[in-house]
Amino acid sequence: MADWFHERIIEAHRLPLFCFFVALITAFIFTRVNVRLIRARVRWLRNVSVGEMHIHHVVFGVVLTLLGGVAGLVLSDVSTGWYSFSSAVFGVGAALVLDEFALILHLRDVYWQEEGRTSVDAVFVAIAATGLLLLGLRPLAWNGADGLGGWTAPAFLVVNLVFAVVTLIKGKIWSGLLGLFVPPLLYVGAVRVARPGSPWARWFYSERARRPRPRLMAKAIYREERWRRPVIRVKIAVQEFVSGRHDLPAPVLPARHHRRRVVSPRPRLGADHTARHWRSGRPRAR
Numbered sequence: 001m002a003d004w005f006h007e008r009i010i011e012a013h014r015l016p017l018f019c020f021f022v023a024l025i026t027a028f029i030f031t032r033v034n035v036r037l038i039r040a041r042v043r044w045l046r047n048v049s050v051g052e053m054h055i056h057h058v059v060f061g062v063v064l065t066l067l068g069g070v071a072g073l074v075l076s077d078v079s080t081g082w083y084s085f086s087s088a089v090f091g092v093g094a095a096l097v098l099d100e101f102a103l104i105l106h107l108r109d110v111y112w113q114e115e116g117r118t119s120v121d122a123v124f125v126a127i128a129a130t131g132l133l134l135l136g137l138r139p140l141a142w143n144g145a146d147g148l149g150g151w152t153a154p155a156f157l158v159v160n161l162v163f164a165v166v167t168l169i170k171g172k173i174w175s176g177l178l179g180l181f182v183p184p185l186l187y188v189g190a191v192r193v194a195r196p197g198s199p200w201a202r203w204f205y206s207e208r209a210r211r212p213r214p215r216l217m218a219k220a221i222y223r224e225e226r227w228r229r230p231v232i233r234v235k236i237a238v239q240e241f242v243s244g245r246h247d248l249p250a251p252v253l254p255a256r257h258h259r260r261r262v263v264s265p266r267p268r269l270g271a272d273h274t275a276r277h278w279r280s281g282r283p284r285a286r
Contacts, residue, residue: 014134015080016072016087021130023091028123031057031099036244039112058103061096068093098122114246120239125177132181139180140164166190171198195228196220 009018035057038045048055068090075082101122102110110116140160160183167189168176179186193216194200203209205217240246 008136009134012136016084017130017134019084019088020091020094021127021134023088024095024123024130025127027092027095028099028127031096032243035111039244056100056103056109057096058100061093061098061100064089064093065097066093094126095123098126112244112246116246117236117239117243120243128178129181132178137181140183160186163187163190166200169194169198170200171195193220193223196224 009015034045038047048057068086068088071086072083072090075086097104099119100111102116102118105118106115111119140157160180163183163186164176164180167179167186170189170192171194172189175185175189179189194205196205196217201217201220204211205213205220207214
């Protein structure tokens, strides 16, 4: 194991990337455990607040990302150790930012709502992409693309980029993202039928298209129900195992945490109140 780490990480100059990868995963797990304990009303954990304003951890993530990124630019030529440390700081900040990616996307607090699952997807994408980079894979190119001379290598990159765009437009997000590192996934995703809710299906399959293709739309719907739905259920189960259930109501506060209702004393009957009673024809009670 030590020989493999020295050969594939240190000698390949991937130690800063490895530190970023480990810090990203560790900070994400720690953050999710922390917020789940806060949601469970654990006594010794509270949200960070200034007065009545709740400070989301994306704020700390932005600060750490800036510190780690700027420090990496400064320390990249100083020593590998300090550069790796700045990469780890950057990874912690990235985890905090991506963990609240859905809040940035929707511009409202959807952390414990269904839309909040987008944050988990964003973290999974970052972890997958970084892991593939650690394995030596490069986006939009074969491993032996450096041996291609002249215009062949740039043309190969452009072709892969076109296939990646088509795959993403067809609604196959994971195929498009992973296909950046494994191009055959792009070719398969671009050739196969699009997902029924994708932009490609609306442009070329639906009734609003210039030349509707109901057979392809029916085929896309069938594949979505037959193959995609079970995969989505498994993905949601994994997300909820990692990040917690999004459809559960917040726990009810114990009785001691509720505010005591302040009952104001009964106001004295003044002259105005007495006048109203006389105008209504009812004498004031003695």
